[in-house]
Amino acid sequence: MLAKDCKRKVILTGDRPTGKLHLGHFVGSLQRRVELQNSGQFDEINILVADDQALTDNWDNPKKVRDNIIEVTLDYLSAGIDPDKSFICIQSGIPALHALTFYYMNLVTTQRLSRNPTVKSEMLMRGFNGSESEDDNVAGLPAGFFTYPVSQTADITAFKATTVPAGEDQMPMIEQAREIAHRFNTIYKCDVLVEPDILIPENAAQRRLPGIDGKAKMSKSLGNGIFLSDDAATVKKKVMSMYTDPTHINVADPGHVEGNMVFTYLDAFLRDDSQFADYLPDYKNLEEMKEHYQRGGLGDMKCKKFLLKVMEDLLQPIRENRAKWETNINDVYDILKAGTDHAVQVTNQTLHECRDAMRINYFDDKDAMVKSWESWLNESHTKN
Secondary structure (H helix, E strand, C coil), X not given: CCCCCCCCCEEEEEECCCCCXXXXXXXXXXXXXXXXXXXCCCCEEEEEECHHHHCCCCCCCHHHHHHHHHHHHHHHHHHCCCCCCCEEEEHHHCHHHHHHHHHHHCXXXXXXXXXXXXXXXXXXXXCCCCCCCCCCCCCCCCHHHHCHHHHHHHHXXXXXXXXXXXXXXXXXXXXXXXXXXXXXXHHCXXXXXXXXXXXXXXXXXXXXXXXXXXXXXXXXXXXXXXXXXXXXXXXHHHHHCCCCCCCCCCCCCCCCCCCCHHHHHHHHHCCCXXXXXXXXXXXXXXXXXXXXXXXXXXXXXXXXXXXXXXXXXXXXXXXXXXXXXXXXXXXXXXXXXHXXXXXXXXXXXXXXXXXXXXXXXXXXXXXXHHHXXXXXXXXXXXXX
């Protein structure tokens, strides 16, 4: 459900520019962003290139982050993000986000941050968690990375986002954002901040897409992903190497579809039954195909070739769009600049409202500040 107290429906979502986007990003949120953008149901859609957050574990290699800002933006535009309908902005170019992050840090404890499941998972994946003790597991962790959920809360609330399209793994992050927003409004007796809702994919197979190697999550750092910018030859090589069922040695052997990446990806990417009529008329639908594989008589190679056709139906239009945008990088730059300029205006207003609620907008009302000091002085004299 959307926040009840907010008249405008606003989306905030985004990605860290640490590499090209892959299919996990696409089904986890990017595909949904395009659908929502074209639905006409939202008043504003903001997509954040989170370069500040990318630096929390790439502080020694800012070039990696800088070089990937254009790459990620090309992926957005290629997948169907329309700059006439959505704003794409760069996080580091929005000063209000930094100020709000600092204020919010006082509203959450280190103990609460250390319990965030998403942070824990990311810590393990990046090798930051050097101890089995919960008390010591942040000893070698950069403070910026540890406070990632606070920064993300600043991003979301600065735009007064009501909805955050994201993968299932981001649910703990959004819950923490809700907590911080609620705490701010409660402490400062205001309704400035909106408590956001997450919008996860309806298709269960799309919520946390595994890597082609069968690992729990497709990841740039693990090298087990299919990227939106991969050419046809690369996609074919990756699909043909995809993890299937190690017990399905011979075609006649009964096979398992659970944990078999070919069928997991078909669950996630099969558009409709018409693709069987076009590419694999032996079956009417995926259930028939699964049943044949499970009873034996259907080979992995045939399954992979069908999946490859399904993948190419999805990826070929994206490649064509990317080729057009790659010849107009100056336009891509202008899109980022315009989106960031818009974001600065929106987030500065939220920051101003937050400072008003905290009564720290010192230079907005000289009389109020002087009267506050006089009141404090009188109280001090009375006590003494």
